[in-house]
Amino acid sequence: xxxxxxALNDDTRREILELLKKEDLTAGEIAENFSISKPSISHHLDxxxxxxxxxxEKKGQFIHYSINTTILNDVFTWLLTLKK
Amino acid sequence: xxxxxxALNDDTRREILELLKKEDLTAGEIAENFSISKPSISHHLDxxxxxxxxxxEKKGQFIHYSINTTILNDVFTWLLTLKK
DNA sequence: AAGTTATTTAGATATTTGCCTAAATAACTA
DNA sequence: TAGTTATTTAGGCAAATATCTAAATAACTT
Numbered sequence: 001x002x003x004x005x006x007a008l009n010d011d012t013r014r015e016i017l018e019l020l021k022k023e024d025l026t027a028g029e030i031a032e033n034f035s036i037s038k039p040s041i042s043h044h045l046d047x048x049x050x051x052x053x054x055x056x057e058k059k060g061q062f063i064h065y066s067i068n069t070t071i072l073n074d075v076f077t078w079l080l081t082l083k084k
Numbered sequence: 085x086x087x088x089x090x091a092l093n094d095d096t097r098r099e100i101l102e103l104l105k106k107e108d109l110t111a112g113e114i115a116e117n118f119s120i121s122k123p124s125i126s127h128h129l130d131x132x133x134x135x136x137x138x139x140x141e142k143k144g145q146f147i148h149y150s151i152n153t154t155i156l157n158d159v160f161t162w163l164l165t166l167k168k
Numbered sequence: 169a170a171g172t173t174a175t176t177t178a179g180a181t182a183t184t185t186g187c188c189t190a191a192a193t194a195a196c197t198a
Numbered sequence: 199t200a201g202t203t204a205t206t207t208a209g210g211c212a213a214a215t216a217t218c219t220a221a222a223t224a225a226c227t228t
Contacts, residue, residue: 002095009093010186011086021166027205040187042206061195061204069167076163082105083153094216111175124217126176145174145225 004075007051012036013044020054020067027056027063088159091135096120097128104138104151111140111147 031041048054052071056063115125132138136155140147
C-alpha cells in the first residue's frame with residue numbers, strides 16, 4: 001500500500017499510467033511524451049513497477065510496458081474503508 | 085488531485101485518517117496515538133486539511149478534527165479512468 | 169493578572185526525492 | 199567484430215519532506 005501511494009504521488013508517473021491505459025508502450029515511446037531525460041523516465045518506470053502498477057516485458061532490445069490495474073483494487077478497498 | 089495524493093503518501097497521515105474515520109478527535113487526542121512530537125502531528129494535520137481530507141473546528145481551546153470523505157470521490161474517479 | 173493547557177508557527181537538520189550527465193548493459197545490424 | 203540503438207545503473211546535486219526543540223498564540227482557571 002505504501003509503495004502504491006508513493007508511486008501515485010507524482011505527476012509524471014500518473015501521466016505514464018494514463019498513457020499506458022490507452023496502449024502498451026516501450027520505454028522509449030513513453031519517454032517521448034515527456035521533456036525529462038530517459039534515465040529519469042526509467043527511474044519512474046522502476047517505481048511504478050515496484051508498486052506493481054505496471055509490468056515490463058523485454059522483446060528484443062525493447063521493453064514493452066503495460067498497466068496492471070488489478071493492484072488498484074487494494075487502493076479502492078483502503079479508500080472505501082475510510083468512507084465507513 | 086496533486087494535494088490529495090501527496091497527503092495520502094505518508095503512513096502517519098493515513099493512520100490519522102483511519103483514526104478520524106471512527107470518531108472526531110482533537111489535535112491532542114490524535115497526537116496521543118503516535119510517538120512523534122505534537123508539532124509534527126500539527127504539520128500532518130495541516131497537510132491533510134490543505135488536501136481537504138479533514139477539517140478542524142475550534143471549540144474553546146481545543147480543535148476538533150473530522151474526516152471529509154467527499155473529496156475521496158475525486159480519487160475514485162481518477163482511479164476508475166485507469167481501469168478503462 | 170498570572171499561570172496552565174492546547175495548539176500552531178518558526179527555524180534547524182537529516183533524509184528522501186527527482187533530475188541530470190556519463191557510463192554500463194544488452195540486443196540488433198552491417 | 200565493430201557500430202548503433204534501447205534501456206538501465208551509477209553518482210552527484212538541489213529541492214522537498216519529516217522530524218525536532220523552542221517560542222508564540224489563544225483560551226481557560228484561579
